[in-house]
Structures are given as C-alpha cells and as structure tokens.
Amino acid sequence: MPDDQSAPAATITPYRDGPLLVRGDFALVxxxxxxxxxxxxxxxxxxxxxxxxxxxxxxxxKVADFRAP
Incomplete structure (x- = not known):
C-alpha cells in the first residue's frame, strides 16, 4: 500500500484452489x-x-481438481 495508507482502487484476493476475486475500480483488457x-x-x-x-x-x-494455495 502507498505510504499515505489510502485505500487501493482495487483489491485482488486469490482463493485457495479457486479464482482470483477482483473488487473495486478496475479495467480488464x-x-x-x-x-x-x-x-x-x-x-x-x-x-x-x-x-x-x-x-x-x-x-x-472444482471438476479439474485445480490446486493452488
């Protein structure tokens, strides 16, 4: 996080054995x-x-039995 501790525009959370959850203000390209x-x-x-x-x-x-921490 920046030194001023401001909230990030987006957060990315990796879920165990699952997807990346992206929340906030973001652009996908x-x-x-x-x-x-x-x-x-x-x-x-x-x-x-x-x-x-x-x-x-x-x-x-889930069907593919994907594993990731």
Missing amino acids: TPEGEPIAARRGTVALCRCGKSAIKPFCDGTH
Missing part, C-alpha cells in the same frame, strides 16, 4: 489492449485455465 466488459464491481478470474468463459471463472476448477 486483452493483451492487445481491447476492453473486456466486467459488468460488475466484483469479478472472479480463472486461475486454472479450464474455464469456458475466460478470463472469468465458471467453476470448472
């Missing part, structure tokens, strides 16, 4: 810089690589 519509202030991003709706999580990590 493709590698080419094209915007990806988040449609809400909190999104779950896939970490397992198996989601059918990447970059968003669709719960497939």
Whole structure:
C-alpha cells in the first residue's frame, strides 16, 4: 500500500484452489489492449485455465481438481 495508507482502487484476493476475486475500480483488457466488459464491481478470474468463459471463472476448477494455495 502507498505510504499515505489510502485505500487501493482495487483489491485482488486469490482463493485457495479457486479464482482470483477482483473488487473495486478496475479495467480488464486483452493483451492487445481491447476492453473486456466486467459488468460488475466484483469479478472472479480463472486461475486454472479450464474455464469456458475466460478470463472469468465458471467453476470448472472444482471438476479439474485445480490446486493452488
């Protein structure tokens, strides 16, 4: 966090064996810089690589037995 202890614009929380939860004011873009519509202030991003709706999580990590701390 910055020295002034101000609240971050966004927070990213990795969930054990699951997605990254992104909350707050953020922008999602493709590698080419094209915007990806988040449609809400909190999104779950896939970490397992198996989601059918990447970059968003669709719960497939449970079926794929994805493990991450």
